[in-house]
Amino acid sequence: MSTREPVPFTQWDEPEGEWTLPGACPVRSNRTLMLEAAARFLFPTVLVFSVYLLIVGHYAPGGGFPGGLVAGLAFVLRYIAGGESEGAEIGSRFVVRPPVLMGLGLLVAVVSALAPVAFGAPVLASAKVTFEIPLVGTVDLVSSLVIDIGVYLLIIGVVLDLLRSLGSGIERDAREAAGEEAGP
């Protein structure tokens, strides 16, 4: 830190990097500044909320499916704000293909459904661990959370795939059609 050049006074408030995830629409004329700015702040917030829904799902309204849908909505928001280049990818450095998320989610769900058999319990049985965490209090950890995590991943994969095929896929089709008309 100490070896850094002093920042010129005129540039002191310029961000050094993309401190929130980018959401800039590539087509300038289609940009909506309010939505872009809102999406930058809402995107992580909504993701955190989706994880909250996932965790409380066993005893309260929520669970893997609503959590996954809410997380999917975060990506939908970013897709609407940022256009096709952003919507379908989770962050610009961490690219996961939606089918992989779906496959992983399904795998986690099925394996956790079969796992109780190894402990001599029936398929889909669940166990509960209760422990005390200082300052937080009593925490109930239910093994069926794992199946919810599987569903959560699966649903995010589905929403991303929908964005990719029905969102940017249609945009691409439309662009190609427009290109053909403009061409020869």
Place this chain on the structure above:
Amino acid sequence: MITINVAMAVVLAVLYSVGFYLLLQRSLMRILIGIVVLGHGANLLLQLAGGPPARAPVLGTALPEEFADPLPQALALTAIVITFALTTYLLALGYRSWVLTGRDEVQDDVEDRRVAERERPEGSMEEDAEGPDDEEDPGSAAASDRTDEPAEVSGSGAAR
């Protein structure tokens, strides 16, 4: 046995009749809306099957006899999930149809018409070949070699 109040019965009747009316239309969009409305009707019926409205949820905040029956709620949730998936599928199908044929109408069975119009069972192929082709959109032949449907778009993406 659970009985139903008049207001809810009227709502159900409206939902079901609107749903079935839309289902009988030609345009896939209207059919889609019809299916969504019908789905709402069926889910509402499932909810009502659990007993009268305005009972406490199963959260441990009320006495057990004041709980609403949780099973229909779970069933309705599952049904909603399934309807959600199939609605998006129908949307994709409608889009695909629009790309391929330029419309999203549900059409008649072409081969069935052909069989019905055939005078002799041994009708010659020269006449028969005319039938289905008249209905074909000129642009569809060009479009039909593009075989990637929306689900396949993901396939082409995965092959990267």
Place this chain on the structure above:
Amino acid sequence: MSTLVTLPVLLPILGAALTVLAARSARIQRLIGLMVLAAVSVVAAVLLVAADRTGPVVAELGGWPAPVGIVLVADRLSALLLLISTVVTLAVLVYAIGQRISDYGRETASTTFHPIFLLLSTGVSLAYLTGDLFSLFVAFEIMLAASYVLITRRTNASRIRSGMTYVIISLTSSLLFLTTIALVYAATGTVNLADLAGRVAALPEGLRTLLSMLTIVTFGIKAAMVPLHFWLPDSYPNAPAPVTALFAGLLTKVGVYALLRTQTLVFPGTGPSAVLLVLAVLTMVVGALGALAQDDLNRLLSFLLVSHIGFMLFGLAVYDARGAAGTALYIVHHITVQATLFLVSGLITRRTGTVSIDAMGGLARRAPMLAVLFAIPALTLAGIPPTSGFVAKLALLQAGATGGAATAVVAGFVVLASLLTLYAMVRVWVRVFWGTEKEPLPDDDPTDELVVGTARASRPMYAATVALVAVSVAIAAAAGPLSAVTEKAGSDLMARTPYIEAVLGREAVLG
């Protein structure tokens, strides 16, 4: 043992997850698909033996006992149908792999085909095994959602058109099913089939009839029962051969199974059911006559499929142990033979380049192998002795003869429909395999290329078809032990106690 009952449902889902993850390697996808289905076949065989020896095998999911929890039940009927369905699915997968290799090359992987195929298998297994009306709905939805994708993959205008009809009809029937479930739950407060068996009996007569008719309509659409059959000859022939074979073999039969299960367990009658008898006659005759009018080979087979659904309805309508046994045997026979016929039709149309019977001819000289492959299932479908069709039809006719005057008359229609089937099949045979060779038509219909395929049939396609023909011959050869099992299954269905006792315990039956 109870874990074993869940495997036919869970293994294909696991396979689907793995094939999605292995989207880059066609070889691994193929391997996973084949291994999963082979494993499920073995599990189904073990379940059949166990159910036959010791009675229905029950799995309580999550350890929750019925009627609170969801149960999976494998009794003789469901284990038998599960076994034959999985074997047919396996053969169709081999055929489909062969077709994919010859159409798209050895290395073309797909993110959709294998996972969806396995999910379809999940839905079928769950539909056979579930002991719960709502899980049956979920099973139907899994199965149908997978079938929607399979029928509209590689879309062209014609496939979209027929796919739309199929999807809309299926969705309507699903929503009707959901409505039925809501009404059943409102009336009885349970969706467990075994629990329903006791509670529905206490309902007023009119309500019981209403619920029973609703299930007949719902499952009737899925089973393509006349007059609810219009969607089937419109949609099935447009799909690729293996997909059509799978749908024709399994999907409608699952509808018949659901009808058989609910009508015997939940809404038991006391004698031949007039409604079902009339529907059976209509289905048999309309289907067979419809087949005679067709020129498209796949459509002809589709109409015959409708016609033969009537045979199964007839066994159910007789409403005694013999009738139910006849239906069970007929389903087993028909799953195999109908799938085989569509696979052979796929080979024929690939060879001739058209689906029009008028445009074919003289194929016996060019492809004697195909002639034999077509003749055996064709004669089996018509029910010529000593094929499995004869055995199954004999069981139905016996049930009809002993069921009373009305069923004896309908048994006459069974013979009539069989003769019409034979006539249709002989007509196809004469026009396709004898006569003069015709020039392949100029490709005027862009749909042909996708339905028929252009590349030559590869070896796995023939192998799968031969294997299925062998299975149907084996069914005829093992007719003795097989009908022993179906007869016991039939009397189980009528007695109802073994099923209810296995699910709810002994007290439920006594009280």
